[in-house]
Amino acid sequence: MDQIKIGKFIAALRKEKCLTQEQLGENLGVTNKTISRWENGNYMPNVEMLSLLSKEFGVSINELVSGERLATEDFKKAADSNLVTALDNSTFTLKEKIAFFKKKWLKEHIATIALRVVAWIGIIVWTVQKLRGSDAYQLLGAIGSMLAILFYVVLRNRMMIYVEDHAYRATPDKENETKNT
Template identity: 50%
Template sequence: MDMLQTGKFIAKLRKEQGLTQEQLGEKLGVTNKTVSRWETGTYLPPADVLLSMSELFDVSVNELLSGRRLTEQEYKKAAEENLTQVIKASSFSLKDKIDFYKKKWLKEHMAVIIFTCICIIGALAAGVIFKKSLLAFAAVVMFILGHCLINNAMMTYVEKNAYDGSGER
């Protein structure tokens, strides 16, 4: 199983259907960034997504993993090879991996999150106590931006680790 070849085949099938990466992502419940990572061979789609793609593109999962259409003779050999490699690569479900890496990231960053929250609460309290509406408004904006930044950083970490396990890019 060659992840680069699999990725190129997914891209080819997507283009044959006239779909953009974003449209395919919407159909499969992932982002266009995730589709791009599959197509570049960065990592493989999870098993449930492979099944959905198999139906969508009218090819077998073995053909997706092999990165090409297979003859009947090639199919049996590819099935055994692909199954063995997939089992070795994934002993946990994708949801389990995502949950694990979210918890791990939160544990590693909890002190920074708590410190940031204390600062924002302090700014909000100061704005209310001293009747400085601009300071209170700034605290609310900092809370919203902080939440967005923290969530984005966490999900980037999760994507780097949950899909291929290397954590490297």
């Protein structure tokens, strides 16, 4: 999205309606400085403001985001391009969502993880004390290592299930559409 082009388009639409920045700001519930920032290309209006601007000027959101009036044949092409750009510039990328939900899961389960690690270490220490003087230390080390790997795999699987459920979750509207069809 070309913020400068969009800003110039907003300014041109405002002038066509013979509105000052202050008047437009009052109509939209923002300051004249905000209007100025949009028109200079310093900031982009958020989705709610794009919707209000669209109604105010009688143009589509697609035209606002394109920064120009669109002929019917150009409308679909511009819509696809604008959608891809908007998704690329969305607040959170998929990688960021995955990282966020991994951290969240770890924070929620840190006590459980710590308790299990302490219990595992306690069992190993107790077994070592019982086997003093025995040649079973190697066997104990192998079993302990396998249990640690199993513990890691199980926890990682649980975390990834949680992450997938949350990061890839469809929006409530999409879920309702799927259920209704």
